[in-house]
Structures are given as structure tokens and as C-alpha cells.
Amino acid sequence: MYCVTEPHRDAGTHPWFERVLAPILHDLGATCAASFEIRDARWEGQSISAGISFVICHSLGAEKRVSVVASGKPWHDIADTADKVQDVATDALWFEGLSPVWPECPEHPGSHALLATVVSERPVWLCPANREVIAEIGTLSDPSPQVDSA
């Protein structure tokens, strides 16, 4: 069972944040067995080089503050944020007694997680073993297809 609570959107939420976090929330919701809530998101600074800071909370109570600096390159920011969220997701899975691998490499099940990186100005999940691009970040799908697609 998984559940990703949409981040709280207040007047201070910056569009950059939504753009960067949306694909990662999608991948978490599609493929991560642990559940999270993201809250206390704060846009810090006013310039182009500003960043965002948010707290990602696991359902068992663990929480971690994640800060990301906006580089001006969205693909880089998405990969950077995915890498940080991956740490939290890995911890959460371990806490729940599940395999602490997220997102699991579909080509090598049971061995390793994918690596968040940038290839040709696209944020992608890469297999760290054969360096193959598995999917663009934000396009992972549930490995166990569900009938309920509404």
C-alpha cells in the first residue's frame, strides 16, 4: 500500500518546486511501497539561484529535511532532488521491513536501485551496473499492473 500526500500548497509555494517535485512524487507513488507526506515546503531566497527546503515524513514518524538549490537547469534540479528523496525512501522501506531498494532496477530485480542522473539534459533513472537509461524521472510505472486505472 502506498500513498503520497500532495504537498501543501500555500501562497509561498514556488512553481519551480512543483515542477521539480511532481515527477518524483509520481515515481514514489507508482513504485515505492512506503508512504510519505511532504510538508513545510519553503521557498528560500528571491534570486534565480534560490532553492527550496521541505520536510519529507514517513508514515512511521521519521522525517527528514531536504534542501535543494535551484541551478537554473530543471533537469539537474529534478535529478538532484530525486537523489535526496531516494535516501529518505530507502530508509523508510528499511523501517517497514521491506527491501530497502528504491526504485528497484527492473533489469536486475533484487540487486540494486536505479541512479538519478542527467543524460542529454534529461533527468533519468540509470542502471548503475550497465549504465543504461531505464526511464525518465517521472515516468516509472507500477511493476504489478492494477486493473483500477480510473
Ligand SMILES: [Zn+2]
Ligand atoms: Zn540494473
